[in-house]
Amino acid sequence: MRVLVCGGAGYIGSHACTVLASRGHDLLVADSFVNSSPCVFDRLQRIIGRPVPFRRADLRVRAQVEALFDGPRFDAVVHFAALKAVGESCERPLDYFDNNIAGTIHLLQAMQDAGVKRLVFSSSATVYGDPACVPVREDAALCSTNPYGRTKLVMEQLIGDLCEADPAFRAANLRYFNPVGAHPSGLIGEDPGGVPNNLMPYISQVAVGRRDRLQVFGGDWPTADGTGVRDYLHVMDLARAHADAIDYLLREDRSLTVNLGTGRGVSVLELVHAFAKASGREVPCEIVARRPGDVAEVYADPSLAQRLLGWRAELGIEAMCRDAWRWQSMNPEGYGGSERLEDASRTSDELALASA
Template structure:
């Protein structure tokens, strides 16, 4: 299939591009480099030996998006493009609505005009807000507590409305839990600009001496060790899921929504201890106050993904730590 990968040089998009290319898909990567760089294309070439067709376009540039669909033909779109920092979204909600929702609207209108029916959408477990129980199933109540999560939920609702309107759109909505890790080559991984918003990059930077210590938000949660529990999933497992979702869309008459996680909760301190054991590097940390809006534990029920996609995770927490550290070492070498 000829596939447009929006956000194709970002963290998850670039890893997914490698899996799609390995499976023989013809790709066009689109990105505005807001959270990536041209260096990613060179790394993709180093790993795969392929030069990827690339377009530097911001999805908010309506004319440019429509021009792309007019000059190139696509069988499907995978949509990763979007701002993704929860804290930043609370400080800059309009930017998140403009970028995530506005850009998606332009993309969907261009797809409809070009009669492109297959869409895999990068959503998030943030649409569950504060889940009433774990593991979280796809039919759990939806509720958001920040503008980032709201932007994802609004796009999900848009896709649902368009799908039942007779447009023919078939969306696969993938709700991620906590992506971590990197490509096993160490050439591709998460490269946050400034202070990392996510836990694993912060751990890696503390281990590398880039930052002094890790702040663990809350040591008195009702969990195994008092720290928060989350569902960490290796980015390569996540990448495979997108390729599997694309295959599933071609087999099914309708779209679907599935969780992507391991189904196992890992505490923050367990992740730190595993990282130290796997890498041999100390990770100094301090317990600080809970963050407003945090919950004790969140992890996925991913059985539906196995049923619908034939997918399940293959890489454990040790692999996540090992690959993330290999990538970090390449950044500071």
């Protein structure tokens, strides 16, 4: 299959590229590098054993999206490209709607024009807001508590409406819970710019000495140890689900919406202890007040993904911590600040020459 991977330079997209390539798919990555760096392609080449072609393209610019479809026809598109920080989305809602929704509209229009009818979409457990009960099933009520979540809901609706309007269009809506960890090689991983918004990269940066201590928001939640409980899943398990979803769309010729999680809730303190054990480092923490908008526990019922895709999470919390730590300790500064800026202005050809 020839697959267009939008946002494939980012955290989850780059891991998905390793799995898609290992299943023999031909890839073209399109990314604006708003939250990633072209350095990832050197690393991907080392993992995959051949270069991954990529183009700088911003989905907000319709002409750039159309140009992606100029070459040989794609069999499927995987759409990771979005801004994803909840806090930032409250400060810059228009940027989030512009980037996530306008970008998705341009992509769907270009797919329609090119006759490409298979889409795998990165949705999120955030579409459940504060769920009434756990584990959360796909038929739980949808609601959003912040602008980022609202963009995910609108994008799901847009894609659903297109599936209704075009009987040949098929989409897989994948609702991720909390992806963590890294490729087992330690060559690629999560590299948040600035202060991490997510727990695992924060813990890793404390363990590696980049930050003093972890602040745990709330120690009085109605959970076993009083800290919040989430469903963490290994990014390589998540990556595999994208390849399974492409297979499903082509094999079954039906659309689907599934949760991707382990089905097991893990508390903040459990994750901290597992990470300390895996890394052999201390992770100092302090319990502070709850954050507005947080909830006690959210974890998935992932049984529909198992039934439809034959997918289930295989890697446990030890592997998640071990691989996150390998990535962090091999790359204490992530992909590297100066490299990131320098490479962001270079083209795929220049980078290929530089890495030759």
